[in-house]
Amino acid sequence: MVERIVSTFKDRFGSDPLVFRAPGRVNLIGEHTDYNNGFVMPAAINRYAYFAIKPNGLGLYRFHAADFRRDYTTPVYKIEPSNTHWANYLLGVIAQMVAEGKDIPGFDCVFGGDVPIGAGMSSSAAIESGLAFALNHIYGLGFTRMQLAQIAQRAEHEYAGVKCGIMDQFASLHGKQNHVLQLDCRSLEFEPFELNMDNHSIILVNTGVKHSLASSEYNKRRQECQAGVDILKKYNNSIQSLRDVTINDLNNHKREFSSKVWERCLYVVEENQRVVNAGRALTQKDFESFGKLMYQSHYGLRDMYEVSCPELDKLVELTEKLDYVVGSRMMGGGFGGCTINVVENSHIDEFTKCVKENYKTPDGKIPQIITCVISNGAELLVY
Numbered sequence: 001m002v003e004r005i006v007s008t009f010k011d012r013f014g015s016d017p018l019v020f021r022a023p024g025r026v027n028l029i030g031e032h033t034d035y036n037n038g039f040v041m042p043a044a045i046n047r048y049a050y051f052a053i054k055p056n057g058l059g060l061y062r063f064h065a066a067d068f069r070r071d072y073t074t075p076v077y078k079i080e081p082s083n084t085h086w087a088n089y090l091l092g093v094i095a096q097m098v099a100e101g102k103d104i105p106g107f108d109c110v111f112g113g114d115v116p117i118g119a120g121m122s123s124s125a126a127i128e129s130g131l132a133f134a135l136n137h138i139y140g141l142g143f144t145r146m147q148l149a150q151i152a153q154r155a156e157h158e159y160a161g162v163k164c165g166i167m168d169q170f171a172s173l174h175g176k177q178n179h180v181l182q183l184d185c186r187s188l189e190f191e192p193f194e195l196n197m198d199n200h201s202i203i204l205v206n207t208g209v210k211h212s213l214a215s216s217e218y219n220k221r222r223q224e225c226q227a228g229v230d231i232l233k234k235y236n237n238s239i240q241s242l243r244d245v246t247i248n249d250l251n252n253h254k255r256e257f258s259s260k261v262w263e264r265c266l267y268v269v270e271e272n273q274r275v276v277n278a279g280r281a282l283t284q285k286d287f288e289s290f291g292k293l294m295y296q297s298h299y300g301l302r303d304m305y306e307v308s309c310p311e312l313d314k315l316v317e318l319t320e321k322l323d324y325v326v327g328s329r330m331m332g333g334g335f336g337g338c339t340i341n342v343v344e345n346s347h348i349d350e351f352t353k354c355v356k357e358n359y360k361t362p363d364g365k366i367p368q369i370i371t372c373v374i375s376n377g378a379e380l381l382v383y
């Protein structure tokens with residue numbers, strides 16, 4: 001991948017670039033909690049967006065998307081959302097840096113990667129975070145990794161139209177080899193803890209579908225959670241987000257909630273508690289309890305938060321009968337993408353065989369099955 005990006009850069013722009021990469025992520029548990037100021041447990045994985053980049057002194061941003069063989073060029077004074085969908089992830093980052101008062105002179109950039117698109121593994125966050133990290137380095141902008149994550153998150157809000165939380169960009173920038181990151185999305189404090197899964201592995205199965213309502217429903221969930229907070233804060237003005245809400249609060253005011261909003265809020269409050277319990281289970285190497293929490297998370301996402309889909313449900317249901325799978329659930333925003341599974345190492349082949357025999361993607365293919373290696377966050381590469 002690095003060679004391909006560098007040689008494409010040399011062919012197109014005729015000089016030697018610096019090369020950066022930023023990873024995609026998995027999330028062990030804690031879904032749709034980040035934008036509710038709650039807890040998440042992501043980890044960066046060995047799938048990356050790569051960037052070959054160099055200032056050009058021409059007053060132009062010149063991008064080449066190696067995976068689609070497409071170009072996009074714009075003068076530095078004209079940063080605005082584009083009709084070219086992929087360019088928005090990059091332009092959004094520049095726009096946010098400019099909004100922070102930084103001067104971003106023209107540069108050339110070839111990028112590409114191997115984070116599957118639409119699989120819930122944060123290919124877009126890897127692109128935003130990777131460019132943010134690269135620009136911070138080449139122009140000496142002085143942002144911290146957390147500030148870069150916030151810039152990348154705002155880029156997604158403003159230029160991609162998805163009002164995402166901080167989890168994906170955070171994980172792409174802060175990943176640590178063999179560690180999961182337990183993040184408190186309210187204080188932004190986090191603790192990387194070593195993931196010692198003994199004789200288990202984390203395996204993703206890609207449904208091969210991404211339903212088109214993913215981003216509109218995502219933004220709707222955010223609004224529904226806010227609607228719940230607005231009700232509860234009339235009674236307790238210290239409530240700023242669902243993170244500050246207890247199940248008692250919800251029960252006490254249930255009559256004021258529509259049934260949908262109540263279920264959304266209850267899911268989030270319960271999921272936050274699951275992340276805390278899951279952290280404890282993992283440190284005690286109690287994989288059975290951890291697995292149960294994963295299933296509960298999935299059922300909540302399916303029945304109360306309503307962001308799953310038949311393909312994800314089918315893959316999770318398939319594992320319920322397999323005693324060598326300790327836990328399984330949909331991962332990420334939902335409406336397609338991957339399930340995350342914790343599987344005993346001695347049965348990985350059996351698991352793979354079972355999935356292949358019982359699930360086909362909508363175009364009739366065998367689903368992609370990925371064994372995850374937990375990796376470092378965004379970095380400069382020596383090539």
Ligand code: GAF
Nearest residue numbers: 031032164165166167332333
């Ligand atoms: C997507 C978003 F980008 C994240 O911020 C997070 O909300 C996730 O969905 C759901 O947990 O990946």
